Amino acid sequence: MAVALFLNSSFILALSSSTWLPSRRTVCKLESIVELNGSSRALQATRRCELFDLHKEIIHYKEAWEWQRSIVEKRHDLIELDQDCSDTLIVLQHSPVYTLGTGSSEEYLNFDRKDAPYDIYQTERGGEVTYHGPGQLVMYPIINLRYHEMDLHWYLRALEEVVIRVLSSTFSIKASRIEGLTGVWVGNQKLAAIGIRVSRWVTYHGLALNVTTDLSPFKQIVPCGIRDRQVGSIKGLLEELRPSDEFGEQTLPTDSSQLVDLTHRSLLREFSEVFQLSLHHNVISSMDPLH
Numbered sequence: 244m245a246v247a248l249f250l251n252s253s254f255i256l257a258l259s260s261s262t263w264l265p266s267r268r269t270v271c272k273l274e275s276i277v278e279l280n281g282s283s284r285a286l287q288a289t290r291r292c293e294l295f296d297l298h299k300e301i302i303h304y305k306e307a308w309e310w311q312r313s314i315v316e317k318r319h320d321l322i323e324l325d326q327d328c329s330d331t332l333i334v335l336q337h338s339p340v341y342t343l344g345t346g347s348s349e350e351y352l353n354f355d356r357k358d359a360p361y362d363i364y365q366t367e368r369g370g371e372v373t374y375h376g377p378g379q380l381v382m383y384p385i386i387n388l389r390y391h392e393m394d395l396h397w398y399l400r401a402l403e404e405v406v407i408r409v410l411s412s413t414f415s416i417k418a419s420r421i422e423g424l425t426g427v428w429v430g431n432q433k434l435a436a437i438g439i440r441v442s443r444w445v446t447y448h449g450l451a452l453n454v455t456t457d458l459s460p461f462k463q464i465v466p467c468g469i470r471d472r473q474v475g476s477i478k479g480l481l482e483e484l485r486p487s488d489e490f491g492e493q494t495l496p497t498d499s500s501q502l503v504d505l506t507h508r509s510l511l512r513e514f515s516e517v518f519q520l521s522l523h524h525n526v527i528s529s530m531d532p533l534h
Contacts, residue, residue, distance in 0.1 A: 292520035297335040298507045301377055304340040311447040314385050318445045330386035337375035344370040351465035368448040370438035371468035378455035388444040402450050403427050405513045406435040413509040432475030454506045455499040
């Protein structure tokens with residue numbers, strides 16, 4: 244059962260669980276068949292998505308947060324003018340920081356907020372406290388759900404689907420959802436946290452996937468308010484598995500930066516596939532980001 248709050252014409256989705264299915268628009272695309280040179284081919288028209296790829300950078304949380312809100316505001320302006328625009332995806336890593344959702348409780352902080360080991364930001368996303376830091380890939384999709392599926396449950400499940408596919412296709416790791424808990428899990432370990440806000444059907448905030456993350460800062464909080472489960476990382480899981488021959492002919496990198504790069508490529512590929520988006524690389528000006 245989903246929990247949604249309505250504030251200032253925006254939805255905050257905090258909790259939901261079910262199975263992901265392609266959007267109705269995607270299904271319609273896949274079912275469209277044309278005759279071309281005597282052969283049938285499925286039409287898979289894709290929507291344009293501007294990609295701001297900073298996955299090798301360590302970005303302060305507040306800066307990325309301001310980028311998102313600036314883009315969302317511009318999307319709203321275009322919607323008011325009844326104009327379409329491309330979707331946006333920001334990919335990056337953060338310097339160490341704790342973030343809380345709109346309704347987060349400080350009981351999930353294992354320290355006095357005045358003596359916090361890292362910066363803390365109270366945000367407008369759904370969900371409880373989490374940690375961001377180097378080695379964790381963060382994806383901030385800013386997409387207009389009017390052109391995908393106007394269903395917040397579907398959107399959360401789609402984000403989970405991206406990570407589930409990454410873990411399966413790239414690392415032969417079987418991940419899953421847990422009924423009643425948002426995120427992606429391998430056994431008792433949560434590898435990806437998701438917290439979103441949707442304002443007039445434009446999404447922001449997003450997902451964080453632990454790749455080579457130092458997990459010790461999670462011990463200072465109750466991640467996502469869940470006391471009886473652990474936080475894991477791709478690197479940690481791979482170290483628990485047998486040598487690379489378990490992955491067939493593929494040799495997985497042992498270097499942390501290479502592992503982040505491999506995961507990043509897989510994330511972009513699966514995100515593009517799940518959301519049927521064509522990613523176009525763009526550049527952020529250090530003086531005037533995303534304008």
